[in-house]
Structure formats: C-alpha cells, structure tokens
Amino acid sequence: MSVLLCSALLACCVIGIASGKPQKGQGRITATKGLKxxxxxxxxxxxxxxxxxxxEYFCNEIKPIFAANNITLPREVQKDCDASDRSVIHNATALQTSTSNYIGQICAMKNCSAFISVGDNFYDSGVDFTTTGINRFQEAWVDMYAQGIFEYTPWxxxxxxxxxxxxxxxxxxxTKLAPLYDDRWYFGTEGLPYYTYDLVGHDWTATFVVLDSDCFIDKYQKDTSPYNNNYTISCHQDTQTQVDFLAETFANSNADWKFLQLHHPMLSSHANYTELWPLISVVxxxxxxxxxxxxxxxxxxxxNNTNFVLSGAAGFPDLVDCNYGVPLGPYVKFLGSNSKAAANGFVTMEISSKELVFxxxxxxxxxxGGDLYPVKNDMQPSYSFKVKEHAW
Known part of the structure; x- marks a missing residue:
C-alpha cells in the first residue's frame, strides 16, 4: 500500500471520528450529541x-380440518394464514425494498442522526430465537438497512x-437479543419492552418514552385474537406500570421536548384506540x-392539544387506513392518500432549541402499477408542520 493511500485512509478515519459519526462495533450505537x-x-x-x-394448501384445506377436530393452532401459524396479508406479501416485499432505498436517499440528504421505529418491525408473525427468526432478522432488517446512511445510524x-x-x-x-446481534438496534438498557432515552443537542434536550401499546388493547385479550398469548395476557393485567413509567419520566425530565413513542394510534382515520387515553392524558x-x-x-x-404523527407507510400502504384521502374532521391535518392509493414514505423530524420541524x-x-400516488418531486416534503411551544 502506498504512503499516499495510507495517508488518505488515515485522514478519512480522523474526519469520521471528529465529525462525531457513530463507530459500529463499539457497543450500542446512539445518536450524536451536541448538535445545534x-x-x-x-x-x-x-x-x-x-x-x-x-x-396455501395447509391454510385452505388442512387448517379447517384441524379446527373441526378441536386442534388449536399456534398463534403464529394462525397469523401466517391471514388471507389479506398473504395476498399482498409479494407487493409488500417489493415496496419495502423501494421505500428503504428512498428513506436512505432522503436521510443521506438530510443527514439523519438516528431512526425512530414506531413498531411492526417484522410481518407477519414477528421473530424469535429460532433459525427462521434469526434469518428473518438478518434479511428484513440487518441487510435491508445496511448501506449508506443506515450503516452507522442507531434505530x-x-x-x-x-x-x-x-x-x-x-x-x-x-428487546434482549437483537441489540447484541446488531449494535445499531437499540432497545434501552434493561431488556424491557418499555424504556426511555434522551437525544441531547448543543442547547436542547429531547426525552422519548417508548411503550408497548399492545398491552393496552382490549380485543387482543380475546381467545380468537392472534395476539392473545402469554405476554399480552400478563402485561394487560399491569398496564399501570407503563402509565406510571411515562408519568414519572416526563415529570422528572426538564427536557425542552417530550415524546411518547408507541405503535397504536389514539387518533386515526381508521380505528381509534381509546384504551390509550391514560397515556395520552399524560402527554x-x-x-x-x-x-x-x-x-x-x-x-x-x-x-387534545396534542400533535399525533403517524408514520406507518414504510412497508405496504393501505388506503383504507387513511380513509381514501378524505379527512373525517378538523383534527385531520394531512393524509398521505388519495382515492386510489395510500402512499409509501416516512417522516423526518428536525430538533433544535427553537422548534421541531416535521x-x-x-x-x-x-x-x-396499481399503487398510483404521483408526486412531482419526491425529494421535497409533501407536507410539513412546526411545533414551537416547548414541553412542560
């Protein structure tokens, strides 16, 4: 290797460290601190x-026979036979790939320092510590979000x-294994399904509380629900723990900005989850x-004097979920849908001491093809809003 090449490589390394870019392989990666x-x-x-x-043969022919013989199918098998999800799997896979590339382009342009997940990381029946689960984690997340801006950015x-x-x-x-598998995958430090973290800037702090809203949903407690299992039954009996965690974290935080990060919506164009009110009242x-x-x-x-940011369009979009682009009331400020299709995309948030820009x-x-959502220039935002009043 030439002296010139060695010097160039050394310079790149020094620039990377000086810029505060997270260094993969050094433990859990977190967002850069101290930025304006x-x-x-x-x-x-x-x-x-x-x-x-x-x-298809099992789902259509054998599953009914098992049911007729009072054989209970595992929840994951029931979910993997979901006809509506099965019908979109090929398009959904293609759309996730295209949208991940799009997210990478936008975030490279905007220099994203972190990604915030709002759940449903693995369709249709999640991942676990099996060969199938490990391979899905590798393919659907590790390899999918590996290049460019994704390489050293925490999630x-x-x-x-x-x-x-x-x-x-x-x-x-x-919560416990994935952070050890890939140090970009962050799930707190306690291995729990709920946690808090702060993003810290030059002259501002933002506190985030991540909760598992699955525990609050009443219909998941029905025997017929594919989400009715040992975990949801147990945590549904103790939702107060998460309510208290949110209330105490917010009360003890002097942050300029405070966020509740969870999966299910309290306000929606499709299905409102009113069971979440104890959380929303704290927010x-x-x-x-x-x-x-x-x-x-x-x-x-x-x-409820609160901004709700829905960002569920990074996989397979569903125009019913955005009511065919038709606002249902004055609380609806923007819908990423028209009468033909919902759109793929995501939301960026710029944090400073002065304001939040979404x-x-x-x-x-x-x-x-059938997903027709034309955008004249998709490298520019289709919608934006600002929050200027700080948290209390």
Whole structure:
C-alpha cells in the first residue's frame, strides 16, 4: 500500500471520528450529541421482507380440518394464514425494498442522526430465537438497512402487534437479543419492552418514552385474537406500570421536548384506540408529541392539544387506513392518500432549541402499477408542520 493511500485512509478515519459519526462495533450505537440541529427519521410498519407464510394448501384445506377436530393452532401459524396479508406479501416485499432505498436517499440528504421505529418491525408473525427468526432478522432488517446512511445510524426500536405474535419469546428476541446481534438496534438498557432515552443537542434536550401499546388493547385479550398469548395476557393485567413509567419520566425530565413513542394510534382515520387515553392524558399534561404507526399510511392529527404523527407507510400502504384521502374532521391535518392509493414514505423530524420541524416525505409511486400516488418531486416534503411551544 502506498504512503499516499495510507495517508488518505488515515485522514478519512480522523474526519469520521471528529465529525462525531457513530463507530459500529463499539457497543450500542446512539445518536450524536451536541448538535445545534439534529434530524431523525420516523419509520413504521416496514418489516415484510423474508416472510414466508404457511403454504396455501395447509391454510385452505388442512387448517379447517384441524379446527373441526378441536386442534388449536399456534398463534403464529394462525397469523401466517391471514388471507389479506398473504395476498399482498409479494407487493409488500417489493415496496419495502423501494421505500428503504428512498428513506436512505432522503436521510443521506438530510443527514439523519438516528431512526425512530414506531413498531411492526417484522410481518407477519414477528421473530424469535429460532433459525427462521434469526434469518428473518438478518434479511428484513440487518441487510435491508445496511448501506449508506443506515450503516452507522442507531434505530430506537418499539414493539408493534406483529412483533408480539410469538409471545414472550418474540419480545425477548427484539428487546434482549437483537441489540447484541446488531449494535445499531437499540432497545434501552434493561431488556424491557418499555424504556426511555434522551437525544441531547448543543442547547436542547429531547426525552422519548417508548411503550408497548399492545398491552393496552382490549380485543387482543380475546381467545380468537392472534395476539392473545402469554405476554399480552400478563402485561394487560399491569398496564399501570407503563402509565406510571411515562408519568414519572416526563415529570422528572426538564427536557425542552417530550415524546411518547408507541405503535397504536389514539387518533386515526381508521380505528381509534381509546384504551390509550391514560397515556395520552399524560402527554397532554406535559405538552408532548405522540409518534405512532399501525395505520399503513402517513398522517398528521391534532387533538387534545396534542400533535399525533403517524408514520406507518414504510412497508405496504393501505388506503383504507387513511380513509381514501378524505379527512373525517378538523383534527385531520394531512393524509398521505388519495382515492386510489395510500402512499409509501416516512417522516423526518428536525430538533433544535427553537422548534421541531416535521416533514412528510412521500415517494412517487406513479410507476408502481396499481399503487398510483404521483408526486412531482419526491425529494421535497409533501407536507410539513412546526411545533414551537416547548414541553412542560
């Protein structure tokens, strides 16, 4: 190797360290501190790649026979026979790939310092500590988000309903094992499904509380629900623990900005989850912001004096979830949908001491066959809003 090449490589390394770029392989990666402005990408409902559902013959012919003979199928097998999800798997896989590339482009342009997940990281039945689970984690996340801006950028993760189909085993994989598998995958320091973290700038601090909203959903307690398992039954009996965790964390934080990061929506164009009110009331008391997914589209809602940022469009979009682009009331500020299709995309958030700037990046889908959502210039935000009043 020439002296000139050695010098060039050394210079690159020094520049990387001086810029505060996280160094992979040195333990858990977290976002860079001390910036005047820090940009994050908010991503949800994305993990379709690598899902191989149960074969059609079993789902259509054998499953009814088992049911007739009172044979109970494992929850993950029930979910993998979901007809609606099976019908979109090929398109969903392609759309996740295209959208991940799009997110990488936008975040390289905006220099994202972190990604914030709002859940449903692995369709259709999550991952666990099995060969299948390990391979899915590698294909659907490690390899999918590996190049460019993704390579050294932390992901502050969150559980969604598809992530908990495997019960405690699935939760343990994402909260305890995945952070050891890939140090970009962050799930707190206690191995719990709820945690808090701070992003710290030059003259500002932002406190995030990540909760598992699956524990609050009443219909998941029904025997017929694929999400009814040892984990959801147990945590549903103790939702107060998470409510108290949120209240205490916000009360003890002097941060300029406070966020609740979870999967299910309190406000929605498709299904409101009113069981989440104990959490939302805490957010309202502290003038916080809610970041959520679950609905497969992008939207902005404002209600109960609170901004709700929906970013669930990184995988397979569903125009029903954004009500065909038709606002249902004055609380709907933006819907990433038209009468033909919901759009793929995600949301960026720029944090500074002065304000929060949310920008909704919607991918041009005019070329995607039946998913027609043309965007004139998808390297520019399709919608944006600002929050200037600090948290209390």
């Amino acid at each position: 402005k820090l940009t994050v990408g908010i991503v949800g409902d994305y993990g379709w790649t690598g899902w191989n559902p149960a074969n 502050y993760q969150c559980l969604g309903n598809h992530d908990i189909v495997q019960g405690q085993a699935g939760v343990d994989f994402e 309202e008391q502290h003038n916080g912001v809610v970041l959520n997914g679950h609905d497969h589209c992008a939207a902005h809602y404002y209600g 920008e909704y990046y919607i991918r041009n889908m005019q070329y995607d």
